[in-house]
Amino acid sequence: MNSLTVYLFVALLLFCIGMFGLLQRRSLIGMIISIELMLNAAGINFMAFNRFLGPDPAVGQIMVLFIMGIAAAEAAIALSLTLALFRKLRSINIEHARDLRG
Amino acid sequence: MQPVIAQYIRPEVVAYAVFFFVLLLTLGGALIAVIPKSIIHNVFGLATSLVGVAGLFIYLGSEFLAMMEILIYVGAICIAIVFAIMLSQPMHLQIPPRLRPKVFFSFVVSLVVFISFTVMVVRTPWEQAVRTSNDWGVKRLGTLLLTRYELLFELISLVLLMSIIGAVITAATASSEKAPGSRDGEEDGV
Structure with missing residues (x-):
């Protein structure tokens, strides 16, 4: 229970599940959900290294707080873009958003 | 019967059980x-997973971050996603079926990533750095955020401010320049 490898594996599994979702979903909101999972995996990694290897416990916590702030900003922007796209295309399926295709 | 049950309820056994429950969550x-196709189920799964991550943060020694995780992720981001679903995803529309090759290739890609990172995690000899401090308290966190990591703190508030203004502008201008006929073509009956 208390070893670095366990936490790294949990974070890795979470990251891979998120990556699978990001590649396979076509709904924009589904992709945002997957991105949140991947960001959380990064946060777990920071906290695990902080707990077991890091020199100063406060630094890892500050990094995870930074990740949370970035994730909140990213979610706000992505959701408003989703709304804008929906109003333009009447759909949030990314395969319909192909105006820029060459 | 009572003593038999009581001998299993030792602190370390309970700690293991709760840890596996958090892992499962x-x-x-x-x-x-x-995995599910219904987007509402996905959001509930995300909330469950984030509560589990908060539990992992408690196991890693930071109750403050666990609280922030529940407050920010479960309380704010999941609710924002639910709002976006309510505003954008028409539930009655048919979801097109998934493409088999796409699912297969995404699975292969994430499997390759998983295997390569597993090899890296197992092979690396992790070394403990010299501890300069052992204080997990919130007080020290606050002091550092306002002294050594002041720039980070200011930067994150700036990023959040800009992103929220940008989000408002994006959503507002997109609604004012509606494509002609988009309202008429809408079939939001019922």
Whole structure:
């Protein structure tokens, strides 16, 4: 229970599940959900290294707080873009958003 | 009967049981967030998974971050996603079926990533750095955020401010320049 490898594996599994979702979903909101999972995996990694290897416990916590702030900003922007796209295309399926295709 | 049960309820056994429950919450929630087609189920899976991550943060020694995780992720981001679903995803529309090759190739890609990172995690000899401090308290966190990491703190508030203004502008201008006929073509009956 208390070893670095366990936490790294949990974070890795979470990251891979998120990556699978990001590649396979076509709904924009589904992709945002997957991105949140991947960001959380990064946060777990920071906290695990902080707990077991890091020199100063406060630094890892500050990094995870930074990740949370970035994730909140990213979610706000992505959701408003989703709304804008929906109003333009009447759909949030990314395969319909192909105006820029060459 | 009572003593037999009581001898299993030792602190370390309970700690292991709760740890596996938290693990189950995290990974099972993540699977629910990705696999089902209904987007509402995905959001609930995401919330479950984030609660599990908060539990992992408690096990890693930071109750403050666990609280922030629940407050920010479960309380704010999941609710924002639910709002976006309410505003954008028409539930009655047919979801097109998934493409088999796309699912297969995404699975292969994430499997390759998983295997390569597993090899890296197992082979690396992790070394403990010299501890300069052992204080997990919130007080020290606050002091550092306002002294050594002041720039980070200011930067994050700037990023959040800009992103929220940008989000408002994006959503507002997109609604004012509606494509002609988009309202008429809408079939939001019932």
